[in-house]
Structures are given as C-alpha cells and as structure tokens.
Amino acid sequence: MSVKLLDVQEIVKDFGGLRALDKVAFYIREGEIFSIIGPNGSGKTTMFNVITGSLRATTGKILFKDEEITNLKPYTIARKGIARTFQLTTVFTLNTVFDNLMISHRLRIKAGLFGTILRSGQMRKEEAKCREKAEEIIRFIGLEQVRHRVAGSLTQEAQKRLSIGMALATDPELLLLDEPTGGVNMQEINALISLIEKIRDHGITICLIEHKMKVALDIPDRVLVLNYGEKIAEGSPAEVSGDRRVIEAYLGESHAA
Amino acid sequence: MEPFAQSQSMRRYAFLLIIVFAFTIPLFVTSRFYLHVLIMCCIWGMAATSMNLIMGYTGQVNLAHGAFFGIGAYASGLLILKLGFNFWFAMLVACLITVLVGFFMGVLALRTKGSYFAIGTMCFNVIVTVIIDSWDTLTEGARGLLGIPRPPSIPLLFGKEISFSSLVPNYYLVLVFLLFTLFVVHRIVHSMMGKSFAAVRGNEELAESLGINAMGTKLMSFLISTFLAGLAGVLYAAYIGFLSPEISDYHVTFELLVFCLIGGLGTLVGPLIGAFILTIVSELLHGLAFPRLVIYGFLLIIIIIFLREGIAGGVRKLWLKVAQEGGR
Numbered sequence: 001m002s003v004k005l006l007d008v009q010e011i012v013k014d015f016g017g018l019r020a021l022d023k024v025a026f027y028i029r030e031g032e033i034f035s036i037i038g039p040n041g042s043g044k045t046t047m048f049n050v051i052t053g054s055l056r057a058t059t060g061k062i063l064f065k066d067e068e069i070t071n072l073k074p075y076t077i078a079r080k081g082i083a084r085t086f087q088l089t090t091v092f093t094l095n096t097v098f099d100n101l102m103i104s105h106r107l108r109i110k111a112g113l114f115g116t117i118l119r120s121g122q123m124r125k126e127e128a129k130c131r132e133k134a135e136e137i138i139r140f141i142g143l144e145q146v147r148h149r150v151a152g153s154l155t156q157e158a159q160k161r162l163s164i165g166m167a168l169a170t171d172p173e174l175l176l177l178d179e180p181t182g183g184v185n186m187q188e189i190n191a192l193i194s195l196i197e198k199i200r201d202h203g204i205t206i207c208l209i210e211h212k213m214k215v216a217l218d219i220p221d222r223v224l225v226l227n228y229g230e231k232i233a234e235g236s237p238a239e240v241s242g243d244r245r246v247i248e249a250y251l252g253e254s255h256a257a
Numbered sequence: 258m259e260p261f262a263q264s265q266s267m268r269r270y271a272f273l274l275i276i277v278f279a280f281t282i283p284l285f286v287t288s289r290f291y292l293h294v295l296i297m298c299c300i301w302g303m304a305a306t307s308m309n310l311i312m313g314y315t316g317q318v319n320l321a322h323g324a325f326f327g328i329g330a331y332a333s334g335l336l337i338l339k340l341g342f343n344f345w346f347a348m349l350v351a352c353l354i355t356v357l358v359g360f361f362m363g364v365l366a367l368r369t370k371g372s373y374f375a376i377g378t379m380c381f382n383v384i385v386t387v388i389i390d391s392w393d394t395l396t397e398g399a400r401g402l403l404g405i406p407r408p409p410s411i412p413l414l415f416g417k418e419i420s421f422s423s424l425v426p427n428y429y430l431v432l433v434f435l436l437f438t439l440f441v442v443h444r445i446v447h448s449m450m451g452k453s454f455a456a457v458r459g460n461e462e463l464a465e466s467l468g469i470n471a472m473g474t475k476l477m478s479f480l481i482s483t484f485l486a487g488l489a490g491v492l493y494a495a496y497i498g499f500l501s502p503e504i505s506d507y508h509v510t511f512e513l514l515v516f517c518l519i520g521g522l523g524t525l526v527g528p529l530i531g532a533f534i535l536t537i538v539s540e541l542l543h544g545l546a547f548p549r550l551v552i553y554g555f556l557l558i559i560i561i562i563f564l565r566e567g568i569a570g571g572v573r574k575l576w577l578k579v580a581q582e583g584g585r
Contacts, residue, residue: 052466054462054465054466073465073470074462074465074466075465075466075467075468075469075470075471078465078466078467078468079468083466083467084466086462086463086466090460090462090463091463092455092456092459092460092463093459094455094459095452095455095459099452099455102449102452103449103452103453103455103456103464103467103469104467106449106452106453106456106467106468106469107467107468107469108468109449111448111449111450111453113450113477113481116444116445116448116449116450117441117444117445119444119448123448123449126449127448127449130449166467167466167467169467170467170468
C-alpha cells in the first residue's frame, strides 16, 4: 500500500503552562489529500508550525520519508521538500507576481557572490532555471495576466493562488496549506478547490487545515480532528463526521446523542 | 511592457552619458577647491551606496556603518605607516579586516531584528570609536594618525606614470572605485542574490518557509556592505592623509543615513544623489557659522513629509506619471 510520507509521533508542544499539542500522532500517505480540522484554538496551526520548524516541539518526533526532521530550521525543512502557506495570506507585497515566484525557486539553485558579480554563465543558467520555474507555475495557477503587477495589489483570491504557487515553486513533495479558502467567496472557493485537486493530480501530497466543512470533508482522503490539542478522531471523512466526539466538539454535548 | 523596456534602455544611455561626463569633468573644472569637493562626493557616495545595500535592499538598519568606514581607514593607515605595506596591498588587507570585524559583529547583532538591531549596531559604533580613541599605542588616540601617504604612482608604458600627487589623478582614482561600488551593487541587486535580499526585507518568516536562510542572507549583505564601506575608508585615508577617531564616529553613520534617506533608500542612484547634494552644500557652507546639522534636520523633515522615497523615488514617480500620460 502507500507509504508514510510524513510520520508524526507523539508530538507535545507546551507554551509555558499551556499544552497546545498533547501527544498528537498521525501520518500522511504519499499522494493523498489529508486534512486537519478542529474548532478554534485546537492546535491546527501549531501543528503546522511544529512540522515546518518555526516552533520547536517540546517532545516527540517527526519523520519525513523516514528521516527525522524534528526541530530543524524552517529553511532546511523547506529544502527537504515540505512547503507551506500561511493562514494570513503572505506574499512579498512590494514585488511583482513573477518575482515572487522566481524567488520561491531560489532554494533549488546556487547563487555565489563572485558568480553574481561577474554574472558568470553558470549564474545565468541558474537564473534561467528560476525563470522557467516561475513561467511554469504562473501558468499552473493561472496568473499570467497579472505577472507584472505588484503582488500587494492583487485580490485576496489571487494572492491566495500566488502564495500556493510560491509554495509549489519550491518543488515540494508535501504541501501544507493553512486555510487555503479563508476569506474568499463561494465561487472563488470552488476555483481554489479545483486548484488543490490539480496539484494532487500532479503527484504532490497535500495536507490542509480547514474550517469550512465543505472543503474539510469533501476533498480529503483522510481527516484528523483536533480538539484542545488532542487528537479526537482520525479516518475517512465519513467515519469522522459520524464520530460522537467530533460532533460533541463542534456542536456541543446535546447534539451528540 | 514596452514602455518599461524603453525606459530601461533610455536609463542605460543616461548612465553612460553621466559616466562620460564624470570622466571629462577635470577638463573644465580646474579649481582645486571644486575638485576636492568632487573627490569627497565620490568617497561619501561610495560609503552611502554600501550602506544602502544592507539598509535599503536588505531592510536592516545598520547604524554601525561609520565604524566600518573608520576601521577601513585606520586599518589601511596603520598597515602603511607601521608595517610599511604597499598601498594596494594595504587596501585589500584593510577591507578584509573590516569584513572580519563585520563578521563577528554581524553574527551577534543580526540575531536581533528591527529597532533592536539598529540600537545594537549603534552601540557597536560607539565602542569602536572609544577603542580607537583610547588605544594610544596603536592608533595615536586623539592626536590622530598623521602623514598617511597618497597611493604610489602607477607606472605606464614608455616611462610614463600616473602620479597621485595632484588632485586630478586622485579624482579619477575615487571615481573608478565609486563606479566599481555601483557596479557591484547593481549586479547584486539584479540577481537572484538581490532577490533573496529583497525577500528577507519583505518578510523573513515567509522567506525562511521558502528555503531561504535569512541569517545567512543578511550576513552576506552585511559583509558585502562592510567591505565596500572599508574600501571607501581606505580611499579617504589615502586622500586626506590624516585620521582622527571622529572619522569612525556615529555622526558619520548618521550623515550616511541622511544621504540615503534624502536621496532615496533602495534605489541605486539615491544615496549617490544624497551624498553629492549634501556634500556640496556642506562644503560650500563651510565659511558660514550656521550649523550644518540644522540644515540637515530641516531637509530631512521636508523629505520625510513630502518625499517618503527620497529624491530618486520622487523622480521615479514623476517619470511614471509622465510616461503614463504620454502613452494615452
């Protein structure tokens, strides 16, 4: 069967006296869409931050392709093939769309000082690689029309597309999307969902955090439910949505019966 | 995108024209005073351009730049006077010393961000000046370092040589190094390395999530800028021939900062424009008792209120406006 691409083992994250993640364990299979859901403050984004190295895990281990990546630096983890987007859409607002995508491929090339100053052939080749990558991604996310626009002037939906595109430009094997459909309207949500499915069809494994049930339960293959930093359910969307504890967490005890 | 490409090539011609003009200046400017002012403009222009790399393009407000200028100047002066180094060799070694000091300082200070970084580097600047001032046995302290010779003559074919005893060759010397500085900064800014600098300036967290080592990137920018600041210091030492601890003072840093702000941070010509205008103004006002810093203060207030991006930024905006209206 499919292999464990990411294996999260008993992760604990404490903020002072507050336990934000309590021995959370799950795995993501290669090629699937995995979704982490849960009420506000349940630790979803904290989980992302621990996986990508922007927060240190208190205890526990994370394996990516059987290699331990716990508490490595964010840029090292990105180079190993895990890309992410942020909950509040983040792009380089003052740079053009195209430059945003070009710089996102920087990690895959070499850019030494002397080569840069002398503008060596090697350097121009490396730059051309970034340009090609940016061309490929800009078509993939459908932003050719605005390629020279400053990213900060785009609509929310276009910025979301761009931020996903930037993550893709790092050539990831695993893509972590933090609320990819937050703050956009219904039509735009459908467009973003089809983008996510298109990414999956290109063989990239996806893990997403979602609030909207439509997105959270329609597109993923498997779902993890967190509540107060604890894993309360894991399984297919159908299994999870029927789970008593999940209903309790979302709707309160009276609905669980 | 045509107007963009067009303005690019026009800009190239304009630069070429200015460079040619700069090289012909000594043909019609013969006054020693004006040549001296131009030489100072070039030296300060270099220092401001180097500061712009870390501050304008990488977004780290480095308030220790005067210290690096001073370290470069003192290092070369001491190497030449005390160890008898050849000027060109001393220049290289002095720049490397500046970078080395910059490395230790950068590794410490770049861990902090924003205003903490600014304050940290400013403290470092003060420390450097105090050390230069009190380490009498090495630096001659407050008496200053006297008698640094001009660069040795460069021999040419047929027994001719370029001698740096008069002002014109000195002007060409600093001009060449100014162009070198601009060239280096231009190449870096328009490369993937420059894009990573901009990424770190734009959003460090995002840059790191895209696999860019923010610390390494900032350190790289910082070291290049200290190298170029040291280089400007070396030229200053050789031209003026006298150094006192004040040349590494934080007042120098703030002067460079004002050049950058008034000319326009994050633009290639901005710091140069600032350095030229203010150096000329302050040299011309030497006779007046009116304190220079008061004028700087007023200028700075006006710029910050009306021209946030400095003169270069203002001109660019105006140009875009004209180009747009012309296109309609």
